[in-house]
Amino acid sequence: MKPWSLIRLWPLAILPAALLLGSCEAPGGISPIFPAPVSPNGQDIYNTYIGISIPAIIIFLGVELALLWVVIKYRRSAQPAGYVPPQIHGNTRVEWAWTIVPLIIVLGIAGYSFNELQKDFQPVSNYDFEVVVSGHQFGWNYTYPEGFTIHQEGTLAGDVTPFVVPVGKLIRLRMQGTDVIHSWWVPAISGKTDAVPGYDNFTWLKVDREGTWRGECAELCGAGHSTMQIIVQSMSQYNYDQWVRKQQAAQK
Numbered sequence: 001m002k003p004w005s006l007i008r009l010w011p012l013a014i015l016p017a018a019l020l021l022g023s024c025e026a027p028g029g030i031s032p033i034f035p036a037p038v039s040p041n042g043q044d045i046y047n048t049y050i051g052i053s054i055p056a057i058i059i060f061l062g063v064e065l066a067l068l069w070v071v072i073k074y075r076r077s078a079q080p081a082g083y084v085p086p087q088i089h090g091n092t093r094v095e096w097a098w099t100i101v102p103l104i105i106v107l108g109i110a111g112y113s114f115n116e117l118q119k120d121f122q123p124v125s126n127y128d129f130e131v132v133v134s135g136h137q138f139g140w141n142y143t144y145p146e147g148f149t150i151h152q153e154g155t156l157a158g159d160v161t162p163f164v165v166p167v168g169k170l171i172r173l174r175m176q177g178t179d180v181i182h183s184w185w186v187p188a189i190s191g192k193t194d195a196v197p198g199y200d201n202f203t204w205l206k207v208d209r210e211g212t213w214r215g216e217c218a219e220l221c222g223a224g225h226s227t228m229q230i231i232v233q234s235m236s237q238y239n240y241d242q243w244v245r246k247q248q249a250a251q252k
Contacts, residue, residue: 034049035187035188037188038189038207038208038209038213038234039189041190041204042189042205044120052113055105121191121193121203123202124170124202126170127170129145130171130173131143131172131174132174133163133184133195135228136182137224138153138222138225138228139160139228140152140184142163144247146244146247147251148251150164152229152231154229155229156226160229160230161231163230163232164232164235164240164243165232165235167207167240168206168208169206170206172202172203173193173205174201175193175195175196176195176197177197180197181221182221184230185216185218186214186215186232189215190205191203194219207232209234212234213234214230215230215231215232217230
């Protein structure tokens, strides 16, 4: 193989490396690979992601394959000398098609996404209890109805203090900001919800299994933005009740 041919193939060589590096998790961060959902609203967002991504991938592959076919079929080396490809100066049907079809697809995506926003980012009324989540530079505070607060101060030196919830309970999160806008995001549990100074936003969670899930602040909020880890830990109701009693005793 000629040296210039090897040079032309370098993008194919770096593609596996890019995919491998993209799956790595940075210190204090989250994996770019969509995690398995553990809350109904997280599942809805995952379904939306799949519902949009699959048609987008199909359309992308169709366009690229059509382009590749044209490039190969009409390449100069395969044509006789002086060959001029067919000249088409307008086709009303084709022009209507490539205008109407993308419009229908975009409107479908918009309607589908808006429906999910209305379902998953509205205050719920039948919740078991509410936790006030307050974002600040650079960390999170979680105030429980029992009167104690968990402080989740940002760091990259290790894991932050977890936000603990019981399995199977519908918990409303009241988002508040104390300085600048932050955004609470745990991909396996819910979508990004802004914590805005002077304005309460709401989201919710209902984790269906025990475990630990990671997230981070999704709004650039200052020099320490990258340290604003989020860890959510879910446990059985019995263990959760014991944990609550321990926190109450520690903060008296």
